[in-house]
Amino acid sequence: MDFLNAIVALSNFVLIPAIAYGSQLALGALGVTLIYGILRFSNFAHGDTMAFGAMLAVLITWLLQSMGVSFGPLPTALLALPFAILGTMVLVLLTDRVVYRFYREQKAKPVILVIVSMGVMFIMNGLVRFIIGPNDQRFSDGERFIISVREFKAMTGLKEGLAIKTTQGITVVVAVICVALLFWYLNRTRTGKSMRAYSDNEDLALLSGINPERVVMYTWLIVAALATTAGVLYGLDKSFKPFVYFQLLLPIFASAIVGGLGSPLGAIAGGFVIAFSEVTITYAWKKVLKYMLPESLEPSSLVQLLSTDYKFAVSFVILIVVLLFKPTGLFKGKSV
């Protein structure tokens, strides 16, 4: 038995990737949950908003790289991020003005807004493919690893290596900063408080003189920032491919619902629940068990509960279980 090696293998293959993926999902789910809380519909275009933001970041990164700008050991994309956020903000505000506002004034049913968001999804998806094409784009540069396997082995003398990619480190740090800023904003500032009031009880908020259009505008701005950040972090960590962002919609929705739609804290918790379940259920545990069990019990198969292609199934099953047994989610969100 060799606990140290087992723990290292577990961190390398399960904990670190799941934490990074969970942070990305949490940022995405925060956007979905804010829209649901304030605008009261499930935004099917969210994945494509992320793709649009990430695409802007990719383009700006290329521009910066061609100008010879770099961010030292960190990826240049981080420098491009603020500009990408601004661009996405313009896009979502424009969408709100041209598309969603009309239905808000009509007091349309949430399901109509969902269908409208399907139209927006088509347009954004088409726009992204039109501008950058449907292919894979790599845009991360700088140092690849904070700790590489070889360094770790040399440092500790263990048999198992541990690698932390720079992008994984950045993901966690940026996500923590974003979440801290968001909660500070929601709990301490006047606009943030009016947003929460509006989400809790629309009529009461209107009676106390909150301007709904202002609340909606700030929501879109925050959502654009969160979506772009999530999109860029995911793209840095994996790679940028428009269709993958569309597919992220399912785990993101699952995270938001598992946590409780409309609850920001829930979205974060949901993101990690989904990420950890996906990674642990689709991971081949042989490597870890090899160190934990006596030699005679060593597993002959990979000990993989489900093949990695079924990761959607995992988020979906969790979603269904939560909906059946605790329909408001872990953190008491709204039900439609």
Add this chain to the structure above:
Amino acid sequence: MSETTKNTALFGLVFGLIVLTGFMQSWNVAVLILNMGLISAIMALGVNLQWGFAGLFNVGVMGFVALGGLAVVLTSAAPVEGAWSAGGWRIVIALLAGAGTIVGTVMVRQRMAAGRARNIATIAILVVGFFLYRGIFDPGVAAVEAINPALQGNLGGLNLPVLLAWPMGGLLAAGVAWLIGKTALGLRSDYLAIATLGIAEIIIAVMKNEDWLARGVKNVVGLDRPVPYEIDLQNSSAFINRAEGLGMDVATASSLFVKLNYSILFAVVLAIIFVMAQLALKSPWGRMMRAIRDNEVAAEAMGKDVTNRHLQIFVIGSAVCGIAGAMMTTLDGQLTPGTYNPLRYTFLIWVMVIVGGSGNNLGAVLGGFLIWFLWVQVEPMGLWLMEVITLGMAEDSGLKKHLIDSAAHMRLLTMGVILLLVLRFSPRGLIPEK
């Protein structure tokens, strides 16, 4: 303008566009658009049953379409020799064990009082059941997939006539829809949408990965056809004489003849489903459905069983999508699970229903034809538009090349714009519900 004139004009316009394609591009393209339009119209009818009649927000259409395709392989393909004895029965037993585990869990949860004992029993049954299932399942799969993996490696089908696969596709989709409806239909609109979106992804994942079923991403090609093969027609002297009598090239004539045969078959199916949907809409049952859609609480107070009626129409609508899926796979002659994409097979069908007019069967059919026509033709139109825009640019300009290369992606953009315009200016669609 009376309603009939308007509807006739709208349908006339769409068919005029298809005929125009025949004159301007080629008759092969035109008939292909017609065939896929017929299939799209059936899918749109299925979605219209669920959304237009009952207000069920199903965005898992892709899953049911794919199941229909799977049914074609399972029904009409020849059985793979030795596959059943090698591991087929083992797989069936494993699946039964898996199903038994789930039934057992549900029963335990129903029979036992809530508490720690019940939770422990649930988890114990699930864990033991899962390992039992994998224990039986994995060797069976390995054995089946080892049979001639380059060409087969699956169980094969029942070797029945391919036309029988269409109703089988409906049945398979209906069965799966029943299972899904039982678990997910209690959810409200938004949740149901997300749940069905997930289910469709899972169905595709299963079809891509379970090679023993229908070869997964290795695809099944060369499926049976209900119509003659072009090559046989080209070798038949009677056909050659007739083609020459019409003054047509034999190759073109044979391919047109085959496609038109499909058109007739598809049109018959569409007509049957359309008439049935129309009768259902006008029957007391249809009125009840719309009453439930418009006010669930009131309908329930009147003694209508909302949950069961929802389940019923969910199953029927999914079955219609399954039939359309089976027809499409027959037309393609191959099952390629890798090509199913929610934008094309779920959301595009939704655009058809919304644009045509939700709640109106005629509208759904019109939407199916019109949107399919645009989906195909926007690409050449976009290319032409880009060429006009870039006319003044230098030949070697990078922007010009990019714009022309990207013209193919115009179709998603166009679909989104059409959907939003219709929702904004004509929210009830081209042929609104009466």
